[in-house]
Amino acid sequence: MKWSNSLIPTLKEVPAEAEAKSHVLMLRAGLIRKLGSGAYTYLPAGFRIINKIIAIVREEMDRAGAAEVLMPAIWPIELLKESGRLEAFGEDLIRFTDRHNRKGILAPTHEEVITSLVRDNLSSYKQLPINLYQIQTKFRDEVRPRFGVLRTREFLMKDAYSFDSSQEGLQKSYDAMYDAYCRIFDRCGLEYVIVEAESGAMGGSRSQEFMVQSDIGDDKYVECSDCGYAANIEKAELGPPPPQDPKDSPDPELRETPTPNAQTIEEVSAFLNVPPSSLIKTLLYEADGHALAVLIRGDHELNENKLSNLLEGADISPANDALINKITGAPVGFAGPVGLAGDVEIIADSSVMNVHNGVTGANKADTHLTGVTPQKDFKPDRIADIRVAADSDPCPQCDGKMQMHHGIEIGHVFQLGTKYSDALGATFLDGKGNEKPYIMGCYGIGINRIAAASVETFADNDGLVWPPGIAPWKVAVLCLNTDNTQLFEAAEHVYNQLLSVGIDPILDDREERPGSKFKDADLLGFPVKVIIGRGYEKKGLYELQVRKTGETLDVEEDKLIPTVQKILKSL
RNA sequence: CGGGGCGUAGCGCAGCCUGGCUAGCGCGCGUGCUUUGGGAGCACGAGGUCCCGGGUUCGAAUCCCGGCGCCCCGACCA
Incomplete structure (x- = not known):
């Protein structure tokens, strides 16, 4: 392909609409243009x-x-x-009605x-x-x-x-x-x-x-x-929680503490000046008709998939406010496992059992319990791994930690x-x-x-860097002065040679200054550049530049194609 | 769906608060001359429904109301 025959509208400036690296560079390199939200045209290079x-x-x-x-992309609904x-798809579906008033969707x-x-x-x-x-x-x-x-x-x-x-x-x-x-x-x-x-x-x-x-x-x-x-x-999945530190103090005394206006983990944590990891969240759920109290440490998150799997695939959903009121006898935000009504199954995440001197809701408005000790103050019906994994959690398969x-x-x-x-x-x-x-x-x-x-993985400050396998063109042939017939003919010759060995080149035949050609070639990320300019004029040498490494070397004509092939193979 | 922001030339933006001359700047684009190895210089020039509709006003890019579009954060994501 000759550059002048293609449409590669590169941009010097960063388009305002783009934030992500790939978005910015694909726009700047003239690969894509937006038509509407979430719909893009791919230009020739893209x-x-x-x-x-x-x-x-x-x-x-x-x-x-x-x-x-x-x-077909068009389906009857x-x-x-x-x-x-x-x-299941619900709002994600793009729907339409045809002229016969039949309902359809785009697949x-x-x-x-x-x-x-x-x-x-x-x-x-x-x-x-x-x-x-x-x-x-x-x-x-x-x-x-x-x-x-x-x-x-x-x-x-x-x-x-x-x-x-x-x-x-x-x-x-x-x-x-x-x-x-x-x-x-x-x-x-x-x-x-x-x-x-x-x-x-x-x-x-x-x-x-x-x-x-x-x-x-x-x-x-x-x-x-x-x-x-x-x-x-x-x-x-998570490995077992790290073994508990031996208790240096006896179990603390369980006591009620007023916590006006403090309901969320952050609020309670700040109000009582204890870390979120000392709090025990009590999440009330409904599973196939019966009520569950699910206990999770304050700094953790429930994994509903795990909970559902534990319950043999039961449909679970958070309890509504009315049910919460009924179970706890308190407004939403103050549920706790201590003294819960008998027909509620208590399921605790494994990590909860290691909480010492914990804090939970007291099932009473504006009140929390402090000094809570699992097993002593409440006994879960089941203990299992039911939370979302977090950074540095124990690996389920070895002694390592997961990132x-x-x-x-x-x-x-x-x-x-x-x-x-x-x-x-x-x-x-x-x-x-x-x-x-x-x-x-x-x-x-x-x-x-x-x-x-x-x-996202490979681009650098100068632009894109394509692995040869998916580069729009593997090699860019830069003729640095198209007015100079000697250079231009040499560039065309190289271009044709590359074509004949099946390498897929683009010839920058534009009447641009050398700087623009270098910048554009780097922005587009062609793995290898063949530069025909000063070196060719003076000594008959071709300059090769490797985009990924920045490496450059001068080669004579008979070494050119083999060298290019060798470089491409090595990338 | 909640929060924040934006919409002025192909692109990036200023002007708007405090209404008033021919709406401006940079990049890009065209022509000419010079230049030619990392986004050249000078000169001249083309290019605008100021997102749309309504209102206020002698007068609206600017103020008010309504709508549309787009971006970012969150929620969501087989």
Whole structure:
């Protein structure tokens, strides 16, 4: 590609609307332009990056034995009703009504379509396993699109769905996708962490996410530097709390303390001048009709997933004010486990049991109890790990501590099981003639996010730095003076040579001053620059610059192509 | 959905509080001359529904009311 034939509107100044590094640089480098909230145009250079990523994804999916399809983005709304996910997606759906007054949606994902497709066109275990994938635009009316291309209302996703006749088969399909994902992200040059995840509203059992560590990431995960255990914050299990220090004082005396106008953890902590970790929060919940008092240390957060799992998947919801009043006999904000009415099950997080000289609500307006000792002053019915993991928490698999990180989710793999095949009646006949639901897996990759995550990870003060695998062009040929025919012809010659060995160059043939060309090339992040200027004029030498390292070297014509190839291989 | 902020030339902004001449500055853009290895200099020039609608006023970018759009923080996020 010749620069003059493309559209690469670079910006010197930082656009006001952009905050995140990737957003700023993708705008400045002329990769994207915003059309509306959460909707971006990819200009030629940006689209080339997307296409590079897609090509890698496609190659690896095909290598893993998946077959590509293309499904509609426009759905009749009934399809989501059938699977029961209309509620689950709710406001996130972009809905429309057509000229015949039929209700439709723009597809947020495609489990329903693929499941009904397979239901209607496959019938025998002999045809299994099968894995179908597509690369499609998904639509979700995000509450808050942000960070440029990282969270948008329409985005490209590679989604794959596997259909197996057995759990063992699913495991094989899942492992194959897992391996393919590693190859894909490796080839994209990303540094990523694979974390255990909750399968959540998708249903199913095993689930892992591929994360790129980044402070602007929407997801949080913990990782143990000793053993490598890593898990999404929603999922992360905790090791046992560190052993209790031997008590240097006898159990304190339990007493009521007036705490007017102090209800929240912060207020009580400040009022009584005790750290939040000495407070015991009492959260009242309703679970399938019975009341729960859930005890969590003041500086911790309840993990509802863990609580629900502990209760064998019961639907749990915070108790309403009326119920709280009934249980505690006090206004909201003063609940405590001491002396609670008998039919309330008390579930305590493990860490609560180590609290010494604790503070809880007194089940009485404007009053807290101090000097609370677990087991002595109250006895939980159950003690379990039910809180959200935090930084420096003990690892569940070794003696190490876990660190908390923010991450950008670039891919996920799920073992769905039979959730969708059951809901949509998708069955096959096994070898004995029995009807069985397909055992499914689903596997997603956020195409646009790969680009943004790469920028967040690798960009520097001068601009983007692309790994060669997804660079819009691998090599930029800079002709520093287009008026000089000798230089220009040499530049074109290099450009053609690179083309002929399949290297994918861009020729900066613009009538710009050298400074602009250098700055733009750095901003765009081409892995290698070939500079034809002074050195060529005087000594017939080409100058090579490596974007990532800043390294430069002069080479003679016959060494040029091999040297470029060598550098690209080393990056 | 709650909180904060913004909307003036392609981009970044000033002007608004305290209404008043032809709405200004930098970058970018066009033409000419000079310049040519890290975003050149000079000169000339083009480019504006001041987000939209209504109101107040002799007069509105500026004040008032209503709306729309966008950004940031939070909540949310299969």
